[in-house]
Amino acid sequence: MSSTTNSPTHHTSTIGAIGAPSRRNTELVxxxxxxxxxxxxxxxxxxxxxxxxxxxxxxxxxxxxLLAGIGHLAVRKFAPYADxxxxxxxxxxxxxxxxxxxxxxxxxxxxxxxxAAPRQLLYSALGVALLVAVLIFLKDHRVLQRxxxxxxxxxxxxxxxxLVPGLGANIYGAKIWINIPGLGTVQPGEFAKIxxxxxxxxxxxxxxxxxxxxxxxxxGLYLPRGRDLGPIxxxxxxxxxxxxxETDLGTSLLFFGMFVIMLYVAxxxxxxxxxxxxxxxxxxxxxxxxxxxxxxxVQAWLDPAREFQLSRAGVQDGILHSEQAMQAxxxxxxxxxxxxxxxxxxxxxxxxxxxxxxxxxxxxxxLGLAGVMAILxxxxxxxxxxxxxxxxxxxxxxxxxxxxxxxxxxxxxxVVAGGVMGLIPLTGMTLPFVAYGGSSVIANWALIGILLRIxxxxxxxxxxxxxxxxxxxxxxxxx
Amino acid sequence: MNKPLRRIAIxxxxxxxxxxxxxxxxxxxxxxxxxxxxxxxxxxxxxYGTPRGNIIVDGKAITGSKETSGTDFKFKRTYTNGPMWAxxxxxxxxxxxxxxxxxxxxxxxxxxxxxxxxxxxxxxxxGKEREGGNVVTTLNAAAQKAxxxxxxxxxxxxxxxxxxxxxxxxxxxxFPSYDPSSFAGxxxxxxxKAWTKLQKKNNPDDPMLNRALREVYPPGxxxxxxxxxxxxxxxxxxxxxxxxxxxxxxxxxxxxxxLPNEGNIPCKNATLRVAxxxxxxxxxxxxxxxxxxxxxxETAKKFGFTEEQFTPTRTSASVFSDDMNPSQTxxxxxxxxxxxxxxxxxxxxxxxxxNNGTLMKPYMIDELQTNNLDAIxxxxxxxxxxxxxxxxxxxxxxxxxxxxxxxxxxxxxxxGVKVGGKTGTAQHGVxxxxxxxxxxxxYAKLDDGSAPxxxxxxxxxxxxxxDDISGGGLAAPIAKSVMEAVIKSKK
Numbered sequence: 001m002s003s004t005t006n007s008p009t010h011h012t013s014t015i016g017a018i019g020a021p022s023r024r025n026t027e028l029v030x031x032x033x034x035x036x037x038x039x040x041x042x043x044x045x046x047x048x049x050x051x052x053x054x055x056x057x058x059x060x061x062x063x064x065x066l067l068a069g070i071g072h073l074a075v076r077k078f079a080p081y082a083d084x085x086x087x088x089x090x091x092x093x094x095x096x097x098x099x100x101x102x103x104x105x106x107x108x109x110x111x112x113x114x115x116a117a118p119r120q121l122l123y124s125a126l127g128v129a130l131l132v133a134v135l136i137f138l139k140d141h142r143v144l145q146r147x148x149x150x151x152x153x154x155x156x157x158x159x160x161x162x163l164v165p166g167l168g169a170n171i172y173g174a175k176i177w178i179n180i181p182g183l184g185t186v187q188p189g190e191f192a193k194i195x196x197x198x199x200x201x202x203x204x205x206x207x208x209x210x211x212x213x214x215x216x217x218x219x220g221l222y223l224p225r226g227r228d229l230g231p232i233x234x235x236x237x238x239x240x241x242x243x244x245x246e247t248d249l250g251t252s253l254l255f256f257g258m259f260v261i262m263l264y265v266a267x268x269x270x271x272x273x274x275x276x277x278x279x280x281x282x283x284x285x286x287x288x289x290x291x292x293x294x295x296x297x298v299q300a301w302l303d304p305a306r307e308f309q310l311s312r313a314g315v316q317d318g319i320l321h322s323e324q325a326m327q328a329x330x331x332x333x334x335x336x337x338x339x340x341x342x343x344x345x346x347x348x349x350x351x352x353x354x355x356x357x358x359x360x361x362x363x364x365x366x367l368g369l370a371g372v373m374a375i376l377x378x379x380x381x382x383x384x385x386x387x388x389x390x391x392x393x394x395x396x397x398x399x400x401x402x403x404x405x406x407x408x409x410x411x412x413x414x415v416v417a418g419g420v421m422g423l424i425p426l427t428g429m430t431l432p433f434v435a436y437g438g439s440s441v442i443a444n445w446a447l448i449g450i451l452l453r454i455x456x457x458x459x460x461x462x463x464x465x466x467x468x469x470x471x472x473x474x475x476x477x478x479x
Numbered sequence: 480m481n482k483p484l485r486r487i488a489i490x491x492x493x494x495x496x497x498x499x500x501x502x503x504x505x506x507x508x509x510x511x512x513x514x515x516x517x518x519x520x521x522x523x524x525x526x527y528g529t530p531r532g533n534i535i536v537d538g539k540a541i542t543g544s545k546e547t548s549g550t551d552f553k554f555k556r557t558y559t560n561g562p563m564w565a566x567x568x569x570x571x572x573x574x575x576x577x578x579x580x581x582x583x584x585x586x587x588x589x590x591x592x593x594x595x596x597x598x599x600x601x602x603x604x605x606g607k608e609r610e611g612g613n614v615v616t617t618l619n620a621a622a623q624k625a626x627x628x629x630x631x632x633x634x635x636x637x638x639x640x641x642x643x644x645x646x647x648x649x650x651x652x653x654f655p656s657y658d659p660s661s662f663a664g665x666x667x668x669x670x671x672k673a674w675t676k677l678q679k680k681n682n683p684d685d686p687m688l689n690r691a692l693r694e695v696y697p698p699g700x701x702x703x704x705x706x707x708x709x710x711x712x713x714x715x716x717x718x719x720x721x722x723x724x725x726x727x728x729x730x731x732x733x734x735x736x737x738l739p740n741e742g743n744i745p746c747k748n749a750t751l752r753v754a755x756x757x758x759x760x761x762x763x764x765x766x767x768x769x770x771x772x773x774x775x776x777e778t779a780k781k782f783g784f785t786e787e788q789f790t791p792t793r794t795s796a797s798v799f800s801d802d803m804n805p806s807q808t809x810x811x812x813x814x815x816x817x818x819x820x821x822x823x824x825x826x827x828x829x830x831x832x833x834n835n836g837t838l839m840k841p842y843m844i845d846e847l848q849t850n851n852l853d854a855i856x857x858x859x860x861x862x863x864x865x866x867x868x869x870x871x872x873x874x875x876x877x878x879x880x881x882x883x884x885x886x887x888x889x890x891x892x893x894x895g896v897k898v899g900g901k902t903g904t905a906q907h908g909v910x911x912x913x914x915x916x917x918x919x920x921x922y923a924k925l926d927d928g929s930a931p932x933x934x935x936x937x938x939x940x941x942x943x944x945x946d947d948i949s950g951g952g953l954a955a956p957i958a959k960s961v962m963e964a965v966i967k968s969k970k
Binding site (some may be wrong): 152261264268305309326330332333334335336337349364368369372373378380381384387390396399403406414417422423 | 480481482483484485486487488490491492494495497498499501502503505506507509510511512513514516517518520521524
C-alpha cells in the first residue's frame, strides 16, 4: 500500500504551489508575537493579582520561547514548506492557556490546583517534543497508510482501556480516563482521535470507489448498498458503545462526526451526511432515554438555573446535579464586552474543572466577548489552515487524513466551547491547547505535527526531473 | 475530492460562526441580565467587597460595615438598634440577599450607581478605594424610639408617623421585629440559624413582616374619617353640626339586619361631630349606603386606597371593594367587611386631613449622598391628590379634635397642643372570636396652625381582656408619645 511514494506527484494536483516560498521567516515573526503576547498576559495576571511583575515571568517567557524556537527549528529543518500559520497559532493558544491556568492556580477558592501551570508547561514541552519527533521520523505521511488496520486495532484498544477494571477511572460521571500509577490519569480518547483518523483515511482511500459508485437512487438520494453500509454501522455502534459505557457524549460525537466528514469527502455523496445525521440523532436520543448521566446534561442545558437551584439545595435523587453550567454562563455574562481583565474575575466559582473543561469561561469573564471571539477565530484559523492543507495535498490519503484531523479538531472545539457557552449540552472535553490536561496537549501537538507534515509534502516544490541516464548515453554515441 | 473539501471548510466555518453568535448572545445581549442575576455570587461579592454606604437618620448612621476575614466578602453589614430600624432599613445579608432600602438603594450604597460613575472614576485615578454613598432618610429618631418602645410595651402592631405638609415618614415601627445584624454574615452556623428561626414557618409571630407597610388590617372605626370626608365632599352633608338623617336602630338597605352601635350611645339623627365622637356605626353606615359604592370608592382612592405606595419601599395595597351592594358598602364604610388598610394608609388619611385636604406622597428618602456628603439627589415633596377641600378638611379637623377633647380619644391629649384623632376597634376572626385590633389615628396642630405630625397606630392581639381593648386605651398613648417626640424635636 505504500508503493505510491515514488509516483510522479506533479500529475495529481495543481493546487500545491509549486516553487512557492517556504514562508519560514513569516512563521518566525508570527511566533515572536505568539510568545510575546502570552508573556504580557502573564505579567498582567501577576500585576492584577499580586501587584507585582511575577517572579516566574522570565522562566515562563524563556520556556515558551524555547518551545516555539525548537518547534520552529524542527519545521525549518524537516518540513521547510509546511504551513506557516499552524505553529504560531498553536503556540499562542498554548501560551494563553498556560497564563489562564496559572491565574487559576492562584485562586483562593481552588486550592487544589496550586501547581497546574508548571505541569502544563511540562506537558507542552512533551507535546512539542512529540511534534518534533513526528517531523523527524514521519518523512512522508503516506507511510501511515501501511498501518491502516493496525491503527484500527490500536484505536479500539485505546478506547476500551478506560473500561478495564482497575485501570479506568470514573471522574464525575464520565469514564474516559485511565490511571497509570506514578503518572496520573491519561485520556486515551485524545490519542485515539488521531489513530482513528489514520485508519479511516487508509480504509476510505481503498474503499471509496465502491462506496461512491455502487448505490441506488431513491428520492433524489443515492442510497448505498447494504454491504457498503457495514463500516458506517460499525463506527456508529462503536460510538454508541462509547456513549453507553464511558458515558462520554463528546468523544462519541467527535468520532462519529469525523467519520461522516471523511466518508463524505471520500465519496462525494451527500447521502452519507444525511445518513450520518439521522444515525447520530437516533443514537443520541436512544441512549439519552435510558442514561441518567446524559439526561442530566440535557436538563442542565435546557434550564441551567434550575439545575443550579437543585445543586444548591442538595437534592439527592440519584442524579448528580451540577451548578457548573449556570456558573459558566454567569462568568461569560459578567465578563461582558471587554471583560474584567486578567486575574480580576471570579470564574473560579465554577469550581471543579475550571481550568480544564471550563477554561473558556475564564477567558470569557476576564477577556470578555472580544477575547473569546479572538480565541474562537484562532481555532477557526487552525481548522481552515488544516482544510487548506487537505485541498493542497496531492494524494487522496493525505487529503482524507488532513480533513479528518481538522474536522475532528473543529468538532472538538465546537462541542466543548458550545457546551460551556450553553449552545449545546455540556460534555466533558478539553479545549485543544488551552485547557489543562496532558493527554490533550500532547495529542494536539502531535496532530499539528501531522498536519505540518502533510502541508509540507503538499507545498514542497516538485522535484526537478531526474536526469535521464538514457539521454546521457545517447549523447555519447551521437555521431 | 476538492468539492466536498470546500464544503467541509464552509461547514467548519459555520461551526465557528455558531460559536461566535452564541458568544455575542451571552456576552452582549444577555450580559447585563446574567451579570446582575441575584443568584450570581458576583453580585454579593461586589456588594460586600467595599464598605457599604450608610443609612442615616437625624445625621447619625443607623448602619455600619465591619471588616471580616472571609475570602469572598470583605465587609459585613452592622446595624445600630437593628430591631427598631428594621422596617426602615430592611436587611443586607451576605447569605440571604437584601430587601427594602438596602436593596432599593443598593446601587448608591455599594457605589455602583451610574450617578456615582464620575466620582468612582476620579477615585480610581487617584487610587482611592471605591466607597458607597449614603442614604439620608426623613425619619425622626425620637419619634421612632417612642413608637417602637410603645409597641414593645403593648404587643404586636405597627406605627407610622408622617409630616402632613411634606409626606415625610417620621416613624415607621413594627413589632415584633428582628435584628438584621443577626444574619448579616454568611456563616452556616450562626447566620443561617438566626435566619431560619425568623422565618414565618418557624415563628408564628412573623417578626420579619413589615407590619407598617406590608400588612393590611381592617381599619375599623378609624375609617369613619374617610366616610365623613366622603359625606362632606360629595355634599351629602355640609355642616358638621347639622342633624343627619340617621335612624337608630338602622336596618341596612336590602336586608333585615340591624347595624348595631357599640354600647348605649346617642346616635339617632346625630350630627357628624357627635357621630364621630361616639363612633356611631349607624350614622356612618348609612352615610356609606346613601353615597353608594362608587362615591365611597372615589374618596377612598383619593386617600390612596387600592394602590401600592412606593416609599420607595413598596407597600401592600389597601382595600376598598368596587362591587358591593348597599349593605356591604355600609359595613365597609365603618371599616369592616372587605375594607383593609396598611398602617401607612391610615396615617395618610390623618395626614391629608391635617394638611387641609392635600395628601402628600409619603416618602422616606430625603437625600442620596456620595461618601463625602455631596448631594446626588434630593427628594422634593410631591402632592399626591386632594381628597377633600380645605374647607371640608377644616370641618373634619374640628370633628376629630372633638374626639380627642371629650370623646373616645382623650388619652391622646397633649397640653398646649391641639390634637385631632379617631379611635378604632376592628373585629377579626370567625364570628369576631379573636382579639380585635386597636387603632388610633391622629395629628397634632401647633398654635401657628401648622401640623407637624400625623400618626397611625395599630396594636393587634393584645392578651388583655377583650372589653379593655379599644383604640383609645391601647393605641392612643403610643400615638401621643410619638406626637410629643416630634413636637419636642421641632423645638
